[in-house]
Amino acid sequence: QQPVQSPQAVILREGEDAVINCSSSKALYSVHWYRQKHGEAPVFLMILLKGGEQKGHDKISASFNEKKQQSSLYLTASQLSYSGTYFCGTEISARQLTFGSGTQLTVLP
Amino acid sequence: EAQVTQNPRYLITVTGKKLTVTCSQNMNHEYMSWYRQDPGLGLRQIYYSMNVEVTDKGDVPEGYKVSRKEKRNFPLILESPSPNQTSLYFCASSFGYTQYFGPGTRLTVL
Numbered sequence: 001q002q003p004v005q006s007p008q009a010v011i012l013r014e015g016e017d018a019v020i021n022c023s024s025s026k027a028l029y030s031v032h033w034y035r036q037k038h039g040e041a042p043v044f045l046m047i048l049l050k051g052g053e054q055k056g057h058d059k060i061s062a063s064f065n066e067k068k069q070q071s072s073l074y075l076t077a078s079q080l081s082y083s084g085t086y087f088c089g090t091e092i093s094a095r096q097l098t099f100g101s102g103t104q105l106t107v108l109p
Numbered sequence: 110e111a112q113v114t115q116n117p118r119y120l121i122t123v124t125g126k127k128l129t130v131t132c133s134q135n136m137n138h139e140y141m142s143w144y145r146q147d148p149g150l151g152l153r154q155i156y157y158s159m160n161v162e163v164t165d166k167g168d169v170p171e172g173y174k175v176s177r178k179e180k181r182n183f184p185l186i187l188e189s190p191s192p193n194q195t196s197l198y199f200c201a202s203s204f205g206y207t208q209y210f211g212p213g214t215r216l217t218v219l
Contacts, residue, residue, distance in 0.1 A: 032206070
């Protein structure tokens with residue numbers, strides 16, 4: 001079953017923060033986050049494994065709440081280059097990824 | 110250069126005409142996968158392969174076939190394409206958790 005992402009779209013000004021949420025109705029083994037720019041292939045950002053760890057990548061970080069089967073992606077001090085569509089992918093069984101429908105992020109100057 | 114390649118990049122065909130989309134990776138990855146991407150639905154996994162001769166169904170396998178005879182290649186076969194298979198297709202490979210996606214194949218079935 002496809003995870004639910006929210007919001008579907010968000011518009012920010014450069015320097016503002018954003019949070020993208022991903023929730024699943026099933027017990028998760030891991031959560032993956034990808035970013036896709038228009039006309040390009042998705043690019044891996046990070047993975048969070050069962051255990052509730054938080055990870056960071058420059059000014060982008062994420063958390064995984066294992067009890068709630070939810071993950072959140074945090075974008076701090078957004079840059080123009082952060083624009084794109086963000087997908088979470090959930091892994092219930094080994095290596096079978098199910099992606100959410102995406103969150104379109106637009107960063108304006 | 111480490112990469113995943115797909116061919117063709119664009120294809121327009123007619124209903125029922127068998128076609129194959131090739132996927133090749135030069136990173137010696139064991140895991141490969143096929144996805145289709147449709148507006149509002151995100152990426153949906155069609156098939157994946159954990160290694161040579163090992164393939165398994167993803168979320169939307171109906172109407173597709175795959176084979177994995179060599180580690181580097183993972184072709185996607187549509188034996189009798191239908192208009193509802195019009196989509197953007199991505200192949201991906203991975204070692205560990207990071208998936209590397211190919212550039213995509215835009216398929217139109219008339």
